[in-house]
Amino acid sequence: MIRFLFKGLLRDKQRSLMPVIVVFIGAFLTVFLQSWMTGILGDMIDYNARFSTGHLKVMSKAYWERVEQTPNDLSLVNTTPLINDLNKEFPEVEWVSRIRFGGLIDAPDSLGNTRAQGPGVGWGIDLLTPGSMEAERLNIPKSLVQGRLPQKPGEILLSDDFAGKLKVKPGDQVTLVGSTMLGSMAVYNYIVAGTVRFGSQAIDRGAFIADLADVREALDMQDAAGEILGYYRSGAFDKELAAADVAKFMDQHKSDDPYSPVMVSLRDQNGLSQMVDYMDVIISIGIFIFIIAMSLVLWNAGLLGGLRRYGEFGVRLAMGESKGQVYRSLLWESVLIGLIGSVLGTAVSLVLAYWLQKTGIDISGMMKSASMMLPSVFRSQVTPASFYVGFFPGLVATVIGTALAGIGIYKRKTAQLFKELQ
Amino acid sequence: MMKTILTALALMPVMLFGQNPDARQIIDQIDRNMASNTRVFTATMVVHAARGERVMEMKVWSEGNKRSFTEYLSPARDKGTKMLKLQDQLWMFSPSSDRIIQISGHMLRQSVMGSDLSYEDMMDDRKLTDVYNAVVIGPDQVDGRDCWVLELKAKEADAAYQLLKMWIDRERNVPLKEERYAKGGKLLKQTTLSEVKKIQGRWFPTKVVYKDMLKVGDGTEFIINDIQFDAQIPEGVFNKAGLR
Numbered sequence: 001m002i003r004f005l006f007k008g009l010l011r012d013k014q015r016s017l018m019p020v021i022v023v024f025i026g027a028f029l030t031v032f033l034q035s036w037m038t039g040i041l042g043d044m045i046d047y048n049a050r051f052s053t054g055h056l057k058v059m060s061k062a063y064w065e066r067v068e069q070t071p072n073d074l075s076l077v078n079t080t081p082l083i084n085d086l087n088k089e090f091p092e093v094e095w096v097s098r099i100r101f102g103g104l105i106d107a108p109d110s111l112g113n114t115r116a117q118g119p120g121v122g123w124g125i126d127l128l129t130p131g132s133m134e135a136e137r138l139n140i141p142k143s144l145v146q147g148r149l150p151q152k153p154g155e156i157l158l159s160d161d162f163a164g165k166l167k168v169k170p171g172d173q174v175t176l177v178g179s180t181m182l183g184s185m186a187v188y189n190y191i192v193a194g195t196v197r198f199g200s201q202a203i204d205r206g207a208f209i210a211d212l213a214d215v216r217e218a219l220d221m222q223d224a225a226g227e228i229l230g231y232y233r234s235g236a237f238d239k240e241l242a243a244a245d246v247a248k249f250m251d252q253h254k255s256d257d258p259y260s261p262v263m264v265s266l267r268d269q270n271g272l273s274q275m276v277d278y279m280d281v282i283i284s285i286g287i288f289i290f291i292i293a294m295s296l297v298l299w300n301a302g303l304l305g306g307l308r309r310y311g312e313f314g315v316r317l318a319m320g321e322s323k324g325q326v327y328r329s330l331l332w333e334s335v336l337i338g339l340i341g342s343v344l345g346t347a348v349s350l351v352l353a354y355w356l357q358k359t360g361i362d363i364s365g366m367m368k369s370a371s372m373m374l375p376s377v378f379r380s381q382v383t384p385a386s387f388y389v390g391f392f393p394g395l396v397a398t399v400i401g402t403a404l405a406g407i408g409i410y411k412r413k414t415a416q417l418f419k420e421l422q
Numbered sequence: 423m424m425k426t427i428l429t430a431l432a433l434m435p436v437m438l439f440g441q442n443p444d445a446r447q448i449i450d451q452i453d454r455n456m457a458s459n460t461r462v463f464t465a466t467m468v469v470h471a472a473r474g475e476r477v478m479e480m481k482v483w484s485e486g487n488k489r490s491f492t493e494y495l496s497p498a499r500d501k502g503t504k505m506l507k508l509q510d511q512l513w514m515f516s517p518s519s520d521r522i523i524q525i526s527g528h529m530l531r532q533s534v535m536g537s538d539l540s541y542e543d544m545m546d547d548r549k550l551t552d553v554y555n556a557v558v559i560g561p562d563q564v565d566g567r568d569c570w571v572l573e574l575k576a577k578e579a580d581a582a583y584q585l586l587k588m589w590i591d592r593e594r595n596v597p598l599k600e601e602r603y604a605k606g607g608k609l610l611k612q613t614t615l616s617e618v619k620k621i622q623g624r625w626f627p628t629k630v631v632y633k634d635m636l637k638v639g640d641g642t643e644f645i646i647n648d649i650q651f652d653a654q655i656p657e658g659v660f661n662k663a664g665l666r
Contacts, residue, residue, distance in 0.1 A: 062472070062638070073472055074638070104529050113662075114513075114524040175521050177514075177529065183471055183501055183536015187516035187523065220499070226601070259473075381633075 010284040016337065018188055022301045023341025023398055024348075025388030031349035032380075033290055033388045037283040039357065039381035045237070045276065047200070053269040055237045056093060056245060058086065058415070062258040063226060067269075070100045070226060072181050076261060077224045086312030091251070092233055096134055097225035099124035099215050103178030103186070105158065105208055107166045116166045120159075120206035122176070124215025128153070137231070139208070140196060146170050147194025153214045156190035159207040163195040170194050176208075180220035199362075199377050207345050225287035228261075237266055291393050300401065327406045334402035335395070342394030349390065445556035445572050448590055455624050460485050463649035464495075469537045470640035478535060489660045500535065504665050512541060515665035520664050523547040537642040538611070538634035542582060551576060553581055563587045564598040565616070583610065594618055594625035609635050622651045 049055055057216040059067065060075040076082065079097055086095045102121045109115040127140075127150050135141060135149060145160040147170030156174065158166075168174055170192050178186045190210060197204055216222055230245075232238065242265035249263040267273040309330075316326050360379035456639040460483070467478045478500060487559035502517035505525075512525040530541040545578035550556065554574035562571045574586040585607075589599040600613040611634055626649065633641035658664055 034466070066638075071638075104523075106523050108521060112520065113522050116528070117529075119527070150655065175519050175523060177523055178524075179536060180499075182473070182476055183533065185477070185503060185514070185535055187514075187519045187521065188523070189519045212609070317567070339619055 017131050019301055019334075019398070020339045020344070022297065023338055023394045024345040026297060026397075027342040027345025027394035028349040030287070030291060030393050031346050031386050032353060034287055035349070035353035035380040035386045036356070037286065037378045038383055038385075039353075041276070041279045041283065042381045044279075045272065045376055048269075048272060049070050049109075049231070049237060049266055050139070051113060051184065051200075051203070052268045053272065053315075054227075055218045055232050055267065056242060056263055056264050057232035057265075058095075058107060058228040058261050058263045059226065059231070061255075061262045064264065066264050067159045070102065071121060072099065072101055072179075072226050072350070073183060074219065074259070075099070075181055075221060075224045075226045076259070077230065077265070079223055083228060083259060086228065086230070086414055090230065092231040093245070094133070094233055095228055095230050096126060096132075096415045097212060097228050099212065099221060099224075099226045101215070101219060103176050103208075105162070105166060105206075106175045106177055107168050108173065108175065116168075117177075118165055118206060120162055120163065120208050121203070122178070122215065123207065123209045124212045124219075125209060126213075126266065127209070128213065129209040131262070138209075139198070143196040143198050145197050146231040147192065150193045150211055153191035153211060153217075154190060155210070155214075157194050157196050157209040158192055159204045160195040161204045162208065164208045165206075168192050172344070176210075178219065180218075181224060184220065186220070188214075188354060190214075198246075224337045230236070237396075239265070239267055242266065257397045261308075279285075296397075297393075301398070304405075330402055330406045331399060334399045338391075338395035338398035341398070342391045344392040345394055346387065350386060352384060353380040353382050353386060357382055425562070437453050442558035442560060443570065445558045445574075446551060448558065448570055448572060448595075448612060449556060451595040452590060452597065456626060460492075460653055460655050461649060461651055462653045462655065464647045466643075466645045466647060467535070467537060468643040468645070470642065470656060472638040476536065477479075480493055483659050484659065487573075491659050491664070494535075497626040499652075506660065506662060506665055507544070508660060512544075513662060513665060520666075522662065533637075538632040538637060538639070539642060539644075543611075550586075553577060554586060562589060564591075564614075567598065568592045569598060579605075591618070591625075596625050598627070603610055612641075615618060621649060624651070 029286070058076070060074050060076050062088075063071055063076070066074065083095050083097065086143075101124070103120065103122050104117055105120050106117040107115050123138075125138065126135045127135055139150060140157070146240065147157075150157065157178075158168065158174070166174070172192050174190055174192055176186065176188045176190060180186045196207075198207070198211070210218075212225075212294075213261075216224065232241070246263050246265050253261055253263075267276060313326050313330075317323065357379050360377040362377050426594055431621055435599045461666050462481075464479065468478065469476045476497070478497065479495040480492050482490060482492045482580060483598075488507075488509055490503040490505075490507045494500040502515075503513040506513045506515075511523055512530070513664075514525055515522050520541045521566040525541055532541060533539065534541055543610055556572050556574045558569050559573045562569050572586075572588040572590060574588065576584045583602040585603040587601040587603070589596050590596070591598050596615065596618055598615050598618075600615075601609055602611040604610050611632065614631045614634070615629070616631075617629040618625050618627045620626075621628075628636070628646040628649075630644040631641050632644065
């Protein structure tokens with residue numbers, strides 16, 4: 001039966017080619033939209049996690065209350081025992097200390113006087129401890145534009161744009177001017193080891209990165225850290241697990257002391273919770289509306305296909321085929337068309353989505369003055385849903401459209417049949 | 423007797439016409455009392471930060487409002503740090519880095535050594551009457567002393583503070599309190615001046631407490647230990663070469 005219907009479809013191009021093309025386009029667009037939107041949201045969350053929020057973050061209560069100011073005078077002190085406890089209590093999480101701070105990078109002339117300077121945002125991260133994953137986590141080796149990673153204390157990385165503005169290159173000396181944790185003036189000389197470009201305009205405008213121990217020395221923050229970030233070793237953020245870990249930690253650290261540690265999850269920071277929920281809703285609504293629109297198109301195609309063949313149905317009924325048989329064959333045909341179109345549309349869309357997942361689209365030209373931490377290359381993301389979402393408009397809508405069109409078969413009157421045949 | 427006469431003269435406009443005195447006149451009187459060609463003083467700055475207090479000692483040479491040179495004497499971490507202000511430019515020498523660094527732009531809004539004062543506050547050498555329109559809004563008391571309250575509204579929309587309020591000691595012509603407000607009316611900084619002493623024939627407050635209202639902590643005390651007015655300052659002091 002299926003083979004018979006399949007042959008019929010192949011031989012009658014009007015019954016196969018156009019409907020398959022329409023289904024193909026519908027499934028293709030649906031899958032692509034779903035993977036693209038999921039990719040953008042995933043990129044934004046992952047980017048924030050790596051650079052700013054971690055999957056979990058531990059800070060002092062006072063620091064958390066003013067976190068947007070990165071107030072290092074409110075940092076956690078004696079972090080070694082705290083990190084030991086965290087490692088014991090949450091072994092599935094890798095804990096890393098970081099210091100974020102604002103400061104001025106000053107480039108001297110040959111006499112040691114200021115030649116150029118600019119404000120920037122600094123990161124103190126663990127670059128020199130053997131086995132530290134921090135450089136890879138921030139994608140620093142792949143972001144290097146000139147020079148190399150710091151290999152010893154006293155070396156610094158500058159964002160390539162910032163280095164260009166200051167007219168410094170690897171090997172040159174620069175001076176960090178900032179505030180120590182206790183408020184004194186911090187003035188510390190560094191040698192530029194290399195320059196990096198992260199692909200986020202907000203960071204690339206004026207970032208500098210030095211080893212954590214070096215920054216602690218410069219800012220008088222021995223064994224202190226503004227933030228202790230936690231990353232699940234699985235690499236994936238699980239909101240239920242994170243919420244449970246936060247609840248467990250907070251239960252163990254109930255205190256009114258403003259310098260007592262608090263833990264927050266990725267969703268609690270940078271407005272990510274609202275953003276993720278908002279984006280989730282927007283994406284769901286967008287995809288839903290698109291599926292409905294595509295479904296209407298494909299439904300209509302099914303209807304038209306059915307109506308176009310009223311003459312054929314009349315002949316088949318006149319030849320003695322039962323209405324049920326005609327109706328079922330019509331449905332099976334639409335299932336075949338829906339399946340072929342959906343499989344082809346999904347397959348081609350997945351190829352494109354995989355390609356965009358690998359290469360991405362560079363939107364840095366549109367983000368020259370952006371202050372949000374956003375990646376400037378957006379990528380699509382193929383998820384399990386990408387493999388089936390195209391079948392809703394492609395298969396389900398086509399079959400429903402055909403089923404509705406086919407109801408007409410039961411309304412056919414024999415007298416009218418002969419009139420149509422004439 | 424003389425003091426009584428002077429007070430009576432100062433209050434005459436109020437007694438005669440029931441009006442407040444002219445604000446410009448009060449500001450001129452403050453200038454006459456406090457201004458000097460040069461000042462050399464040593465001071466202790468106590469920063470009451472969120473995590474405890476820091477004490478710094480410094481020696482300052484200044485000429486008018488345009489030129490000043492500061493050398494930090496303690497604590498050990500800051501000892502030897504020098505700052506030179508010439509007109510609207512500021513340089514800093516840090517012995518640990520052996521660098522002379524110009525403080526400008528964004529950095530001017532930062533706090534001076536973690537205190538409640540910003541470099542911008544320190545650099546502001548314009549005359550009040552050039553930047554603000556001043557009016558006397560009435561009498562008040564600070565620590566039991568009779569004061570005039572001056573309200574100074576910025577002439578320009580881009581002034582760092584849109585509104586200042588100053589409480590001026592009527593008898594000694596020294597400010598005892600100052601409040602600085604943002605455009606929206608939010609109090610940004612509060613300054614209280616006390617321990618007013620007569621030095622070289624002029625009344626001078628030797629203790630100033632600055633409080634940045636947006637900052638955690640209990641403010642910064644600036645205590646003048648000794649001060650000389652109109653002292654001879656060698657020209658070389660106000661020279662970039664003197665920083666190293």
